[in-house]
Ligand SMILES: O=C([S-])c1cc(C(=O)S)c[n+]([C@@H]2O[C@H](COP(=O)(O)O)[C@@H](O)[C@H]2O)c1
């Protein structure tokens with residue numbers, strides 16, 4: 001599978017206007033951007049776009065000049081309504097709203113309030129609406145399907161904002177960067193802004209070195225405002241991401257196979273033994289093991305131990321049952337087993353990689369299942385609820401199917 005993709009090299013961080021500048025440099029036409037922005041019920045701003053040189057690199061610099069008198073505080077609902085009350089394409093609206101919703105959640109966490117009551121101050125200003133809607137439009141215009149980014153250089157020191165001086169990364173940025181690799185370095189500037197972090201936290205599929213499966217065909221640069229000791233640009237690689245399914249075990253055919261079910265009824269065994277016996281049965285080649293509560297002779301509550309096996313491990317399984325349980329006999333039934341074929345792909349989530357099992361029956365996908373153990377591991381590492389990791393993993397995996 002091939003996807004139009006970008007890889008963002010964030011050695012000088014990332015902000016909304018840096019990314020939008022880079023997307024314009026990559027080919028999204030400035031006049032189309034202005035026409036799209038004109039669809040928003042927002043006025044009193046001017047988008048200035050120019051070429052600048054930052055540390056010897058020619059880059060596109062985009063700046064939104066806002067009429068200060070028009071600067072107001074807005075809630076998430078206000079911003080969503082501005083976006084909804086426009087003639088923008090549905091996909092652009094959805095992306096922009098997702099980014100703002102993520103930003104609101106981060107602000108809410110920092111200020112100890114509900115996302116609905118967050119008042120965006122700087123981020124509610126027209127420049128953030130322009131940046132976020134502009135980015136959503138430019139990604140759609142360029143047909144970008146996958147976004148990857150390097151570790152983020154976030155900067156150091158303090159930044160002046162409406163709350164007064166805040167540590168870098170700004171608290172909302174820090175919230176958004178959970179699970180995303182980043183470093184501070186020595187530059188005493190805010191290099192990653194809340195908007196830049198919100199865009200990547202919402203849209204990027206993976207972070208770190210450029211993925212091996214990514215092949216670039218063009219490079220574009222978006223400039224930041226400051227002049228730094230390093231080129232203050234975000235480097236955008238435009239290219240193709242090749243995502244072959246990673247088959248980790250030979251795809252089992254979905255033809256029927258002959259198996260045996262081994263069964264025995266046990267009414268005199270300590271429950272402690274069942275887990276131990278199960279492990280031994282699996283290690284000896286059992287395809288499945290299950291225990292069913294039953295009512296036996298003399299009206300005794302008991303258990304039926306069932307083991308699904310292939311003929312070749314019949315003797316080993318019988319020996320384990322007779323040696324490790326209190327049963328002194330067992331029965332064998334021939335059964336026909338049909339299985340879906342399976343293959344595994346690895347998907348990159350903001351918090352780490354997850355293996356996903358894709359099962360097919362008669363040539364059609366019948367189930368997609370992120371591996372529980374991978375989801376559990378990254379949920380624990382990133383401090384994110386397991387159900388959120390499973391949900392995001394499934395959503396990402398479905399986009400490959
Ligand atoms: O306005 C608010 S509430 C605000 C909160 C925070 C927190 O981290 S909390 C940070 N800031 C600063 O505003 C500017 C604008 O950021 P953009 O992403 O819109 O470019 C930036 O310096 C933030 O650190 C504002």
Ligand code: NI
Nearest residue numbers: 107110111172
């Ligand atoms: Ni804030």
